[in-house]
Amino acid sequence: MNDNIFVVIPTLNPNIQIFEAFLDNLLKETKNILVINDGCRKEYNDFFKKIEKKGIIVLHHYINLGKGRAMKDAFNYLLNTYPKLKGVVTADSDGQHSIKDIKKVASEIERHPNSLILGCRNFDSKNVPTRNKFGNKITRRVFKLFIGLSITDTQTGLRGYPKDVMVKFIDTLGERFEYETNMLIETINKNVPIYEVDIETIYISGNSESHFNPIKDSISIYKLFLKYIFASISSFVVDILFFSLFWILFKFNYNILLATICARVISSLYNYMVNAKLVFKKENKTSFIKYVLLVIIQMFVSGLTVEYLATLISINPTLIKIVVDLVIFVVNFIIQRELIFIGEKS
Incomplete structure (x- = not known):
């Protein structure tokens, strides 16, 4: 040796x-x-x-x-x-x-x-x-x-x-x-x-x-993984609660999309801070810009999808949003892991 x-x-x-x-x-x-x-x-x-x-x-x-x-x-x-x-x-x-x-x-x-x-x-x-x-x-x-x-x-x-x-x-x-x-x-x-x-x-x-x-x-x-689950679930709850609140307040056309946007802005700021500080421990200007772009894309995908499905199915939009956002949740994590909070891969 x-x-x-x-x-x-x-x-x-x-x-x-x-x-x-x-x-x-x-x-x-x-x-x-x-x-x-x-x-x-x-x-x-x-x-x-x-x-x-x-x-x-x-x-x-x-x-x-x-x-x-x-x-x-x-x-x-x-x-x-x-x-x-x-x-x-x-x-x-x-x-x-x-x-x-x-x-x-x-x-x-x-x-x-x-x-x-x-x-x-x-x-x-x-x-x-x-x-x-x-x-x-x-x-x-x-x-x-x-x-x-x-x-x-x-x-x-x-x-x-x-x-x-x-x-x-x-x-x-x-x-x-x-x-x-x-x-x-x-x-x-x-x-x-x-x-x-x-x-x-x-x-x-x-x-x-x-x-x-x-x-x-x-x-x-497994503490890191438990932290991510906490961040994700708590962000999801924040998003659903504010969506329900804004959906009740906005009683006009496209209220679902507007409620989605307002709720997602609040929950996304919360989610970014928790993920950057607690989970991935990586916070900089580049990651924030990427995160904002991801939020905008997912916000419109969620809002338009829920808006469309609500016209086809006679179900409370909040329930539809829960199902749609559960699917987005998986995609969201993979994108954050691969592109936003993680540096150049080995």
Whole structure:
């Protein structure tokens, strides 16, 4: 391995036998190893002293602060301490990553110095625990739908971060497992390509050593998607309420179209601010202009469609508008994701 690439390993109460054997094998390939003790129990103190004597750098958290914080602290330490640093490979302490695959990811850092390198497992393998297989499939589909990224392994801990990529992601939100997910999301906004590397699929004792909490950590990981759902539903409610109000107030021809325009102006301003500040976290003059154009187009499509259908069907226009806008909702999100709030794609 390159002398200017470090292997970073966050750990919390690991299986000492597995972890020590892994570190001993890794030391045969590189001396550049940094372990983060993320609040391990006191009985691990002797173990950490032992590996420090072998030349491994150990950073200590007094209490468990989370994998995200451990990675940020490691990035910060290495960036400050090693000016010739080329990048880092992150690995887990539970024996899931082979030395061969760590070296493979490290070599890609040199070939792709501006990319985030992902070591991707084969989830069709028979030895993959059901919860991991199910979790990855769900997250892959959510990423494709909401973010527009096709990623083979969204939960991999074996990743390569060239120095420039480390700098871009060191301030990314997230203190625990969600930090790695947030980095994937930000690859688009920060114009960081993703490069995938096939790695061996290893699970020891059904992945019992993992500290991933399927419920708690999944909620953190899916927080962005929950924010978008909140923004969309609340904007939809605002739009329908104001449409109903203006439709009652405007008792003349084309009142449906006018009510649609007035309601959409109000709900769109609300929706833009929520999406820009809370969901996509991208707000600038260009995105606002694109958003206004999208609103104008969708406003007339919605208004004219509801106006036309109201002449054909004897149903309250508010009910017709709900159905029409539900269809527009899907198209609206895809356009916002692809063209408005997201930067140049990797």
